[in-house]
Amino acid sequence: MQLRADIQLQTAIRALREVVAPAVDGSNALAVEQLQIVIGMLQLMAARLPLQARYDRDELSRLLEFSTALMAALDDDRYTDITTTLRDTSGEGAELLARAQVDPAEVLRVIRDLRTHSGALITAVYHDGHDAERVCITALTLAQADAQLLRERSWVLPMGWESEPESLPAIEDLLK
Amino acid sequence: MTKPQDATSQASGMATRMAARWRDTLGPQFVSCIARVHKHPLDHAALPSFDIPAAGTASIELALNHWERVWEEDADEDIPLMRLAAAWLRRHQPVCAKPVLLHGDYRMGNFLFTEHDARITAILDWEMARVGDHHFDIAWAMHPAYGTYDADGKTLLVGGLLPESEFCARYEQESGFTIDPETLHYYKIYRGWLQGVIAIATAWRIAHNRKTHQDVQAAWILGIGPKLLAELRDLMALAV
Numbered sequence: 001m002q003l004r005a006d007i008q009l010q011t012a013i014r015a016l017r018e019v020v021a022p023a024v025d026g027s028n029a030l031a032v033e034q035l036q037i038v039i040g041m042l043q044l045m046a047a048r049l050p051l052q053a054r055y056d057r058d059e060l061s062r063l064l065e066f067s068t069a070l071m072a073a074l075d076d077d078r079y080t081d082i083t084t085t086l087r088d089t090s091g092e093g094a095e096l097l098a099r100a101q102v103d104p105a106e107v108l109r110v111i112r113d114l115r116t117h118s119g120a121l122i123t124a125v126y127h128d129g130h131d132a133e134r135v136c137i138t139a140l141t142l143a144q145a146d147a148q149l150l151r152e153r154s155w156v157l158p159m160g161w162e163s164e165p166e167s168l169p170a171i172e173d174l175l176k
Numbered sequence: 177m178t179k180p181q182d183a184t185s186q187a188s189g190m191a192t193r194m195a196a197r198w199r200d201t202l203g204p205q206f207v208s209c210i211a212r213v214h215k216h217p218l219d220h221a222a223l224p225s226f227d228i229p230a231a232g233t234a235s236i237e238l239a240l241n242h243w244e245r246v247w248e249e250d251a252d253e254d255i256p257l258m259r260l261a262a263a264w265l266r267r268h269q270p271v272c273a274k275p276v277l278l279h280g281d282y283r284m285g286n287f288l289f290t291e292h293d294a295r296i297t298a299i300l301d302w303e304m305a306r307v308g309d310h311h312f313d314i315a316w317a318m319h320p321a322y323g324t325y326d327a328d329g330k331t332l333l334v335g336g337l338l339p340e341s342e343f344c345a346r347y348e349q350e351s352g353f354t355i356d357p358e359t360l361h362y363y364k365i366y367r368g369w370l371q372g373v374i375a376i377a378t379a380w381r382i383a384h385n386r387k388t389h390q391d392v393q394a395a396w397i398l399g400i401g402p403k404l405l406a407e408l409r410d411l412m413a414l415a416v
Contacts, residue, residue: 002252002376003398011383015392112253119259126263138260138416145257145409152402159399 001152009046013039053104057097064093150174178285178300193324194336201294203337204346209287209296210317211351214276214310223277228307233269235308236366240265243373250377252384257405258376261369261412268415270359272309280304282313283322284335310353315363318343319371320407361415368408376401 016039024031048055067090071083125137153162154171162168180198194202218228229235244262251258279286281304288298317334324336334343344355375397381387383394 002380002401003395007380007383007395007398010386011392011395014386019389115254115256118256119254122256122259123263126260126267135416138264138412141256141260142409142413142416145260145405149257149402149406149409153406156399156402159396161400161403 001155003156005049006046009042009049013042013046016042050105053100057100060093060097060100064090064097178288180291198294199333199337202289202296203335203342205289205296206284206287206317206335206337207343207346208350209299210279210282210313211347213279213282213299214313214351214353216277218275218277218307223307226277226305226307229275231273231275232271235272235275235306236265236269239306239308239312239366240269243370247373247377250373250381252377252380255372255376255405257409257412258369258372261365261372261408264412264416265362265366265369268362270309270311270356270362274353275307276310276353278306278308278310278313280306280313280316282317283319284337285322309359309363310351311355311359311363312366314344314347314355315360315367318364319367361411365408365411365415368404368411371404372401372408375404 016035021035021039024035026032067086071086071090074083122137122141125133129137150168151171151174154168154174157165157168157171180194216222220228227238229238240262247258247262279299279302281301282299286300287296288300289296318332318340320332322335323333325331326333326339331339334340337343338346348354379394379397379401383391383398388394
């Protein structure tokens with residue numbers, strides 16, 4: 001999917017800084033101040049978005065260490081109810097952390113590699129393959145596109161490009 | 177003006193809805209203008225800046241070479257459907273018996289008319305003009321996004337002006353060229369692939385490389401990519 005957050009943020013910031021900001025009435029202090037704040041927020045978002053998942057993993061890891069240390073420091077059974085809940089949550093967190101080690105950037109890199117290599121295979125089969133192979137990869141590619149494009153159309157639904165938006169499923173229902 | 181003041185539409189030329197009086201007067205002229213373009217003399221003196229490919233498959237091959245290179249240069253990530261469409265288009269190139277001057281972006285929004293007498297006075301946006309198969313301009317003009325549906329909700333009005341059947345019949349009559357349904361379908365697929373190149377690859381490159389003061393519009397256009405590709409996918413499913 002090409003319309004990702006990075007290109008949206010980059011272009012929105014540039015439009016605000018170079019087109020909108022010069023047109024704002026300088027005597028409207030509230031508008032000038034809030035425009036600068038919006039630009040600043042979007043710049044922060046653009047800078048930090050690639051680190052968001054890593055930041056959350058790091059925080060989860062440190063909180064697991066912290067909660068383990070808290071429980072170890074207390075041998076008083078006055079807090080049993082709370083420590084039981086904390087221990088359960090820590091167990092859930094540890095299991096989650098073990099499953100969440102992959103960086104989203106790595107996932108995206110392999111997605112793009114798979115797009116490139118499968119595309120190259122389609123081109124090669126159409127150039128050098130047999131009719132039966134072409135029929136087969138055509139059917140597979142059309143089926144892949146059908147599902148992929150349904151997700152992409154649902155993802156960008158709020159942009160208003162669809163003539164019958166109600167006919168598309170919600171993106172939440174299309175993701176595994 | 178590019179549309180009547182009482183018409184409604186989305187972005188330039190998209191989904192323009194016009195009153196019957198405009199359809200009756202502008203519709204026939206819309207056809208006449210493209211027929212006249214297609215009948216323009218094709219020689220070096222008349223078109224000194226144009227490559228004039230020979231009859232056969234040369235014109236579509238040139239077009240595929242050009243736009244495939246644009247895809248290679250502009251696209252940020254590959255799309256299997258776009259690869260499939262490019263390969264299919266190369267394999268099924270139709271023979272063009274008589275290349276013509278093509279406008280390249282002939283649609284509602286790309287002509288001017290005077291409102292007081294409903295007369296088309298200028299055709300705009302010639303930057304994609306080239307010499308090729310007349311079916312291309314016809315397929316392009318017939319894109320549903322550039323038209324609207326009639327009151328019955330079923331009849332697509334080409335450019336919001338006249339039904340597809342009338343558009344084609346008038347064109348054949350005025351231009352002297354026939355419209356072959358199979359070739360027209362080929363060029364609808366080509367249209368879908370070309371729109372994918374422009375709306376996904378080139379729009380992304382413009383926005384990413386900070387090429388204009390309208391980068392945010394280019395990024396916004398990326399959002400129509402999935403809908404355009406879904407139409408391409410459906411057209412290809414009908415052809416294979």
